[in-house]
Amino acid sequence: MTTTTTSGLHPVIQQVTQRITERSRSLRSAYLEQLRQFKGRGPRRSSLSCANQAHANAAMDSKSKIWLAQAQKPNIGIVTAYNDMLSAHQPYEGYPELIRQAALKAGATAQVAGAVPAMCDGVTQGRPGMELSLFSRDVIAQATAVALSHDAFDAALCLGICDKIVPGLLIGALAFGHLPVIFVPAGPMGSGLSNKEKAAVRERYAQGKATKEELLAAESAAYHSAGTCTFYGTANSNQMLLEAMGLHLPGSAFVHPSSPLRNALTEAATERIVQLTEIAGDYTPIGELVNEKAIVNALISLLATGGSTNHTIHWIAVARAAGILIDWQDFDELSSVVPLLARVYPNGTADVNAFQDAGGPSFVIRELVNAGLMHGDVMTVFGKQGLHGHAVTPSLGEDGRVQWDALPEVSGDTSVLRPVAEPFAPTGGxxxxxxxxxxxxxxxxxxxxxxxxxxxxxxxxxxxxxxxxxxxxxxxxxxxxxxxxxxxxxxxxxxxxxxxxxxxxxxxxxxxxxxxxxxxxxxxxxxxxxxxxxxxxxxxxxxxxxxxxxxxxxxxxxxxxxxxxxxxxxxxxxxxxxxxxPDTTTGFGRDLFAAQRLVVTSPEQGASTLFIDTAV
Missing domain, CATH: 3.50.30.80 (IlvD/EDD C-terminal domain-like)
Known part of the structure; x- marks a missing residue:
């Protein structure tokens, strides 16, 4: 039976959160003071000179130009990781136009502020390009900062899913902590060849018992269409952590790219980000939303679902971007009291589609919050109810808009997802x-x-x-x-x-x-x-x-x-x-990252090339 404090929160979670808060006090205070300097300035474009505004508006349609000239309508910056080589990011191709039209309906405008690089570890594994992968996170953070540096936006929508891309976008967005930000997912591909069958063919190939043609056929049957890979690796763990931090609209992570609900959720995210701007009045800047409790919630969701070990690196860097210091001891102590609620490959045989069908992130969040194993009293992009308001599932209403329904009381498949009362294991992953x-x-x-x-x-x-x-x-x-x-x-x-x-x-x-x-x-x-x-x-x-x-x-x-x-x-x-x-990391672009290799911090400090002054 879970032990809780009089506040309803498990004492270990309360202690770890308090320790992080104390450890981070000076750095977090400095971050929030910096954020306050950029608040309360009204529409961002109102501070731009006429020449600045003309440059920023030149390519927009006439209606948008009129609204922008009035400087009274919110302008939303889109930061996109679109490319059509990554299956997970290919669906983003049409999102900017969808968002622009949704913004106009909501009384706002939207522009693509910039794009960030998005490489795929699944393509580069075992290749020289993989040695650029980790550092690409910090490049993405810097590219996000460049995209938002025009100071022409009242909020931002971040379009990204995969491994280094979401942490990079989040670090970059936190550098503009005075802006409201919502992350917009695109969803997983449908289930193909099971992960268990795929792994078996890989082992047979390693043993010389399967041909390259057989291996390629198996891999192609597993990775077969647009959408995120269906195993619970870093990309899909990203989505779980964003939901736990309240940076997604509830239940939006694992809706398929081709589903009509997917576009409706993107439109709903656009409508909601407009409401979160200073101009609209429900102002929720990301730098205040991502606080110590939100970071702890992210770690708990990772542990409860057996997520990617990469986040023991990435979320240390994410937290540092918000002026918060965490370390592996925090992960370990939380893991000692957070039960394992999900079995998704590679810590099970099911894929994320089965996880979603069983209840998905919303089920996990409801179970943990109700059991005193997650902070429910946090800000989220969805509303004032905190994480309690995220224990819902989206569906398409008769009017074509998203509606949020109550979750079923029980898991749709207890071999994949279980309640806190009957976990797969009493401790985390x-x-x-x-x-x-x-x-x-x-x-x-x-x-x-x-x-x-x-x-x-x-x-x-x-x-x-x-x-x-x-x-x-x-x-x-x-x-x-x-x-x-x-x-x-x-x-x-x-x-x-x-x-x-x-x-x-x-x-x-x-x-x-x-x-x-x-x-x-x-x-x-x-x-x-x-x-x-x-x-x-x-x-x-x-x-x-x-x-x-x-x-x-x-x-x-x-x-x-x-x-x-x-x-x-x-x-x-x-x-x-x-x-x-001897340093052999030359050629194939690796020479360009020599400076990063010299200054990068340890993994327990986030393997960061951006925050090299603060040891944990």
Whole structure:
């Protein structure tokens, strides 16, 4: 039974929130003071010179120009991550015109303020371009700032879904914390080949038992149309966190791109953002909305659904953008009291469509708020009821507009989504590991409990390719812990290590006890193999993981939160970290990010190139 305080909130959640508030007091106060300097100025265009306004209005239609010239109507800036290579972002192509027309109906105007880059880790995995991926988040944040820098907007709509894109848009939007902002999703593709079947073909291919043609056919059956990938990786975790923070219209995350409800939700978001402007009177700036409670709610939603390990990096950077400091201890303490309510691949077999059909984010939010496991008394873009008002589901009314209906009392599928009273596990999906190898994160919810303790000899690798080649040569048919180093942000930009999943998974299926320990990351695609990720400090910064030698006994214990090399202490202390690896991150655009590699903070500080002055 959940223990709560007299206020109805679980004491651990209350304590963690209070600690974050105290830790962040000075930085948060400075952020809010900066926000206040830009409030209360009326329509943004009214402060522009005539020449400024003429430039900003030149390409607009005559009706919009008349309204803009009056400077009494809200003008909405659209920041879009559209491109037609990413299936998740291709549906955004027609959104600007839809939003412009909806804004006019609502008594406002709208313009595309700018576009941000949007790369796909699913395309770049195992390729040189993946070494640009993590840094693209900060580029997106900067591009968002450039888009909004014209100071011609009274609010913004952010169009983005995937891995680094949502955190980047959010960091950039928080730099304009005086503006109201709503995030507008586009929804997932329909279910195709199941994630379990796809993973099986990948393992068979890694074993040489499936052809490349068979693998391509399986991948194409899984990723087959416009919309977000259907597994619960970083992209779909983004959507859960945005809903928990009140930055979406309720229940909008996982409505399909082709559904008439999808367009109606976009129109409703446009209508709502107009209402949130200073001019309209229901002013709700994002910098005030994203406070300590909202950040804690985001972390809780991640833990309760077994979401992506990437957010143990990204949301630290997001919080810092709002003047809030969080660390992995906060994640770990919250995880100790937040139950696991969802089983969605890779910590289950269902996809996000099944999750949505069972009740989706709104069900999770209702359960957690009602159980005192989430702050309900927060601002949201939807209204004054806080998160209590988000326990609804959208549908299309007879007039073609969105209506919000009460959620069913029970889950539509208890094999996918469960109430707090009957969770899949009493604790959340992520755990902090620490010991003489450093601090790391493990996605416990994806790992079978009989693999929560691994003690085996280390085999040290300096790249993904070295491990894969050893596997292909038949050198890894045994129990071992793969220690993969020089994969952190300073070493090579911290690319996602997707190639490990089928290789180590196939060894595990063959009966071997295997685990991964790395200063790199694997994201929401990390599967059944126990993996200590983001080991900090990274080896390129002299981290102790660089002391490990082949044959050292490594213990990874999810139960106790330990990660250590079982080496005599005197010997361990006498060992030197491996000498620095020569920088090979050149070509393919990687040279352009050399400065970022020099200044980037540790993963527990958000792996940030923007906020390098504040340690957690």
């Amino acid at each position: 992520l755990r902090l590991l620490q010991g003489n190898l450093g601090r790391a994160i493990v996605k416990a919810s994806a790992v079978p409990e009989d693999a929560w303790i691994i003690r085996a000899p280390a085999v040290v690798f300096e790249s993904q390719d070295a491990l894969v080649n050893a596997y292909k040569a038949g050198e890894l048919n045994r129990d071992f812990v793969a220690v993969v180093i020089y994969q952190g942000p300073r070493a090579n930009g911290m690319p996602e290590l997707h190639q490990f999943t089928p290789v180590l998974g196939s060894l595990m299926s063959a009966g071997h006890k295997v685990a991964l320990v790395t200063d790199g990351r694997m994201s929401g695609a990390s599967g059944k193999v126990p993996a200590a990720l983001h080991v900090s400090p990274e080896v390129a910064q002299g981290g102790p993981l660089g002391k490990v030698r082949d044959g050292d006994l490594i213990e990874l214990n999810v139960h106790t939160g330990e990660l250590r090399a079982l080496v005599d202490e005197a010997e361990w202390n006498s060992r030197a970290v491996r000498s620095a690896k």
